[in-house]
Amino acid sequence: MTDPQAVHQSAIVIDTHADTPQRFVDEHWDFTDPLNGGMLNYSSAKQGNLDAQFFSIWVDPNQYPANASAHRTLALIDGTLEQVRKHPDKLALCVSADDIVATHAQGKFAVLMGIEGGHSIENDLGLLRDYYRLGVRYMTLTWSNTNNWADSSGDIDDEKVQHHNGLTPFGKQIVAEMNRLGMMVDISHVSDKTFWDVIATTRTPVIASHSSARALTHAARNMTDEMLLAMKKNNGVVMVNFFPAFIDENWRKAWAAQEPERKQAQKALEAEYSAKGLPVPYTASDKIDREFAAKIGRAPFNSLIDHFDHVIKIAGIDHVGIGTDFDGIPVPPAGIDSAADLPKVTAALMARGYTADDLHKLLGGNLLRVFREVQAASDHNP
Template sequence: MSQGLTSEEVHRSAIVLDTHADTPQRFVDERWDFTGPLAGGMLSLETARNGNLAGELFALWVEPTQWQGRFAHRAFSLLDGLLEQIRLHPEAMVLCTTADDVLAAHASGRFAAMVSIEGGHAIEADLGLLRLFYRLGVRAMTLTWSNTNEWADSSGDIDDPAVVHHNGLTDFGREVIAEMNRLGMIVDISHVSDKTFWDVLEVSKAPVIASHSSARALTNSARNLTDEMLVAIAKTDGVAMVNFYPAFIDEDYRLAWSAQRPERQRAHAALEEEYAGRPVPFAASTLIDREHTARLPRAPFSSLIDHFMHMIQVAGVDHVGIGTDFDGIPQPPDGIDSAADLPRITAALLERGVSAEDVHKILGGNFLRVFRAVQAVAQP
């Protein structure tokens, strides 16, 4: 890549891809349009264009308590919401199921919409449902959310004695990984327990990703990856994406946020009573978290960049990417309010000494490589 480019020129010349946003809930619960005003969110077509975001791995997140007994139904509803946006705006966005699709979308000036399931409970322990999701365009699955499911342990409840755990993956969980490999579906280990992580790397024949996890060495959250995990992901030629959630990138913020937890739990419980057994829309529940977030100083932007630099140092620049968690977190760190602010990441990485060529890898090239590698392992 030619030298002497400004940070803006470096950013604009990259294919920028984000591997985690919870925006589909807005399509369904708020009847919000991706091409409309941002309206309190973090990702829209306009902000994507302003931030040169070429594509998104949209998460189908099924809240495990609110949708008990209807996990797949909710996931299909969220998928339908995304597909309807694509149907309504074919000139602006397109469903992409391969790396080549992403490149073609970029060349045509359309936003690349990719799809992931967040939380393996959405397949209801049914490989047929997994295959059906694949046939409808889903190309990745985060094996667990914060809840342990029938076949894989989560980091979110691993210390809860009331939850039945499996010591990692069950035999069926290993079948899920094998079927994902066969299909060409990306295995995503964000949210899983440490033992599940190591079981997955032992089983998977394709590289894995951590779609939205940061570095545990800097911020002591079980959701983050240890240095040993980062090295292991690199050895499989996978990619770990930095999460923008303040509690995962700044230790002081994590401790302050944790201290608020009892108060937040009471507020959420009162909201659930108000809805009297009906699923609480995420737009309503996230207001509680945003109110509590507003009481804390914003996490510094430098903390986010520290995670990028640490993960580059430990895993190598070929194994780091971006997983913002937009529309799934109450607030990003200072200086990042929406996808329009992504050029700040490029500028900061260049200032820290990362080359323009390596910044391009982090912004999207590394994910495209893994996307291709996963689909190369697929079998008809």
């Protein structure tokens, strides 16, 4: 098979990270509605042959106090499950690799969930188990904030934040409990030391749900070549993120240069909402980020393809996947406006010499393998 369109259509395409649930809850927006400024909806997914989506359950720690994060987490889970309830003819909740395959065979869209940020469990293994029971199948150990048991790459240089030199003993317990449950451990966002602690602790493969290559773009969120090799050894999978600041060094520098001004605008917005006693809705803060991103312009499409290429060269074709970060980033690279544009990634990689088999692995096969392996090692499958 040499036609990129045919290759893309014949694959089970899985994206491990999109921040769309906030739209369900805060905007009362429906997945079958027009995009209305978003990057992912039912129609764009169908156009781009996106078959399965891990919806990110992300609680902004700056807007929801530590003791309210579980409530917000549950609201986002409910918002996602409600989409499935409203559209049983189009959507199906999937909690295993086999579910994804079966749902794909039925021609339905597979809905999955991953929690982004361990602060959502409020230091409680019981809550972690409850989220699993509700259908959550991965957890990103930290978001950009260090929590009580794991350091984040987002604030690792902030002396005001109490760090733990990676994972605490309780953090290691959480990884062990996720292994036991059959919940994938996601190391996107964690600090370098946390990453190495996870690799030493986990007994199953791990994922990076939305991280790119640090050798090409020097963002702390990206993975070093040494980490990519460790992911290969772990039999895990690294999903390339589409955010220009993680895939294009020039764009990253321009974005970093705007930071003081951007923070000022966000602070003014926060003051406006806190005067009303309300958390800042993501749409409002995202609007500011989009305005600043527009001043920089779009990152070149090839920057994205370079990251896929690099991860494959270092970790191998069995350890790469897609983690777009749609609806969680202010702008994707040039040529990618929504999920409808995903076939362009397949075409570009095939133009670089990758085969149909390679693409079937990258587009979804690798994630299915890891998901199966994690679930097979759980105590649900003795």
